[in-house]
Amino acid sequence: MKRTQLTMRDVAKALGLSVSTVSKALSGSYEISAATRSKVLEFAAEKDYVPNPIAKSLKYGESKSIGVVLSTVDNHFYCKVIDGIESVAHQHGYNIIISQSHESYEREVLNVKNLTSRAIDGLLISPSTETVDYDFLKNLQQEGLKVVLFDRITNKMDTHKIASDNFQAAYKATAHFIENGFKRIAHIGGSPNVSITIDRLEGYKKALLDNNRDIDDKYIQYCHHSGKTVEEVEEAIIHLLNLKYPPDAIFTATDRITTKTFFSLKRQKIMIPQQIALMGFTNTQLADVISPSLSRIRQPAFEMGQLAMNKLLELIKRKKVVPDYETIVLNTTLEFYESTEKIVAVHL
């Protein structure tokens, strides 16, 4: 910023003191007399002197800011995670820098490089769907960068990880379909690269098995960008609809897949839930004013953000001790509305 900001030198010159004296006075050092200190403090307050954090960063190698890398902020779930992160960060005097990977590994690496080289004290990251190689992150970690993974976690890295109980949520959602009498329950998952896809798939499968249902791979579809584009979701749905015995229920694994599936079914004039019932992960607020109102799994987004930030702060604060990394699993909330109601045809 080419700005004419007041520096410590200016303050020193104006008061006829040395920079070191001013520095110490401002930091409240015992070495400085009360008279001088108050003179400096007054002047600084009056002239609105703000120390240059860049210089501080250079000196200390810390920046009081942390980076957040995620696929996109255009997602109510991530927005709430950010709110959670922010609330804790601000409390501790940290600023957050958000960058979006848009599900691109390349962009993600670029963003992370940019952030780290720019001095961040820590990194909160939910990797892109394309990310399979965590070496760049592990390298940075080895160089001393504090990393906490949230939402999309991986066992390829050893660090704090915060995620929802995806297995349980998927299990319960699938079981609910079964209890309500649905027969052919399909699943549209996100990218098989990310753990949440696997966990949710496993929950789905386990629920089927526990209820003596067969697992039929024809009913399992993937969206390799977790529902980033309409096309990939539409493709999965077309595939399902073209089956000899199309599903009578779909369980969708991500926020964007869920809403896009809803769109798509509507566009194809499929009656929900009469022809196909629908339930999925989503934190969208509009889920209960759309018609039919959408049964859904909500993730504790705000809490996830808070926890992730707190865990990161832990890593930042205790500088040397080798931490025992934790993986924290948060409970989700299942809400059942019209889209999963079993409507029994009444013949008059």
Next chain:
Amino acid sequence: MKRTQLTMRDVAKALGLSVSTVSKALSGSYEISAATRSKVLEFAAEKDYVPNPIAKSLKYGESKSIGVVLSTVDNHFYCKVIDGIESVAHQHGYNIIISQSHESYEREVLNVKNLTSRAIDGLLISPSTETVDYDFLKNLQQEGLKVVLFDRITNKMDTHKIASDNFQAAYKATAHFIENGFKRIAHIGGSPNVSITIDRLEGYKKALLDNNRDIDDKYIQYCHHSGKTVEEVEEAIIHLLNLKYPPDAIFTATDRITTKTFFSLKRQKIMIPQQIALMGFTNTQLADVISPSLSRIRQPAFEMGQLAMNKLLELIKRKKVVPDYETIVLNTTLEFYESTEKIVAVHL
């Protein structure tokens, strides 16, 4: 970041050169022989040397990053604006730092201070609804900070401003109600502090006047936080419903007011559009799968972001010349769906 990163000194020592030579070699100075240069470049590439941008910032007073301050990212419109900003910023090697004011003037000032003191090359800001005093921004501007206002603009500051054609959009939306035979058209606006509220209100009024309708203040309500909370929207709606002659149409002024009004009317079992028609500003994607599908005004969010960033770059690049500030007004798109259909009761 307390990280053990390779510095220029390390490179110099390893190659038996001075730091200045390395610096010049890396920047491709003519002073350095081809042999030395390639030696340095090779070594740097191999060891993955990355110059410390903090040090650069300190030297140059520029940071290649720009701040974005807005009320919240939990809003599809602002998300798209950010995408637009990002697309241009990345093209030019700039990073963006986002912070949210959550409609609080205090938080906004805090964020801006933090950003500016942290060295940003420019600021893109859509002020909070609470913001009436622009002195802090004007002071920063005078100190050399480049500022561009977007979405919520004000004439209290002289700078580049990018906004939608709010007047025209409001005019057309109101006129559409009139053409469709609605009689008592209410308006729920955002905070009277912000220009967009005024412009949209004026458009609404002008459309009424041009069609020989009276302007009745009873039918005009404000949400002082632009629909941040359910309560303030609900309050406005209750007021309208309790009128002796409740409105048969509502025109809402902001994304959040629009969706919350929709919610609220649904909750109160008001039939849309049979009892009350609804149209408003919103960029929400779900607007056409909700029931009834929602007539709406869409703002060119992505373009707004691009333009704002481009204008900011202009300011940053031409360092000295006094710029002639522009206010750019973008056209909106009106889309009409079920929520504004005039349903004529058919008596069998």
Next chain:
DNA sequence: TATTTTTACGAAACCGATGTAATTGAATTA
């Protein structure tokens, strides 16, 4: 060969802060 020019590199200052070590001046003690 002596002188000038060019080439290639290095020493040191600088950006704005911090903190250690040195220094000043005054008060206290011998």
Next chain:
DNA sequence: TAATTCAATTACATCGGTTTCGTAAAAATA
């Protein structure tokens, strides 16, 4: 009065780069 102590202040190195200026050696010129 001289020596010692101590409080208050300052000089200076440091963080990691960039850049100005100076200079040695090589090349070109006289």
